[in-house]
Amino acid sequence: MNTIFEMYPYLLLIFVRLTSFFLVAPLFSMKGVPNQFKIGLGFFISLIALSGMDAEEALLMDSYYILLIIKELAVGIALGFTAALLLYTVQVAGAFIDFQMGFAIASVMDPQTGSQVPIIGHFKYILALLFLLTVNGHHLMLDGVMQSFKSFPVESVSFSASFGDITHFFTTLFVEMFVIALQIAIPIVGALFLIDIALGILAKTVPQLNIFAVGLPLKIFVGFIMLFLSMPIFFYLLQILFEKIMVSMSQLIRLMGGP
Incomplete structure (x- = not known):
């Protein structure tokens, strides 16, 4: 296949998978990234991907081609959702920490999703994004x-896995997300839990002391100290998390139709 018109259907399918990936993937889906940039980046990467493809037969833009577009849209969103889901682990860990520090009722606006997120969770999420760029x-x-594109060609419309296998994959991913979130939050949550025990004992031994007036500033102070001391552990777990993102994306591709 040498003509541009014969390669155009392949280019469009590649473009759909890439742009749908950019809709939900971390960093690329942020509202601060202009849509023109996402479309332009998707187009130029599509050209690069197209140059490495070995298309043997022409694709007709008929009803079957519409199924291919829907399939590419689903594949791109699934890949982006897998990456975003694991990175949201950091916000879940921050929610655990905020609850223990007394910041559960305070939240900030997340510009990426437009929703209210916990303060510490958003702080850790920004650090994770910066580390991801680094x-x-x-x-x-x-x-x-x-x-x-090599493991799951755009001209293939069949999925090798059943709906139950894909559901099991994402269910397992949810479980792993909460396990990693607990590992990130456990140093700070554990320290604050010990503070709660100490304050409870102090309330019984010294009833005249106003525990609420003393306990909240103390927990915030200890929480920020532990937040600073646990930074090396946090970045170490981020490395494991990023490796898990890449592995999960490749597992999903193999599950859907790749070798």
Whole structure:
């Protein structure tokens, strides 16, 4: 296939998968990233992906082609959702910490989702995004999408896995997300739990002391100290989390139809 018109259907399918990935993937889906940039980036990466494809037969833009577009849309959203879901682990860990520190009723607006998120969770999420840029995690995510074109070609419409297998995959991913969130939050939550025990004992031994007036500032003070001391553990777990994102994306591609 040498003509541009014969390659155009393949280019459109690649473009649909990439742009749908950008809709939900971390960093790319942020509202601060202009839509023109997302479309332009998707188009130029589509050209790069198209140059490495070995298309053997022409695709007709008929009813079957509409099914291919829907399939590409689903694949791109599934890949982006997998990456975003694991990165939201950091916000879940921050919600655990906020509850123990007394910040549960305070929240800030997340510009990416437009929803209210916990303060510490949002702080850790911003750190995670900056760390993701530092270690070129966005390049790894793009590489994962590019590899998906080889593992799951755009001209194939059949899924090798059943709906139950894909459901089991995302259910397992949810469980792992909460486990990693607990690992991130456990140093601070554990320390604040010990503070609660100490305050409870103090309330019994010194009834005249106003525990609520003393306990809240103390928990906030200890929480910020532990937040600072646990930063090395946090970034170590982020490395494991980013590796898990790449592995989960490749597992999803193999599950849906790749070798």
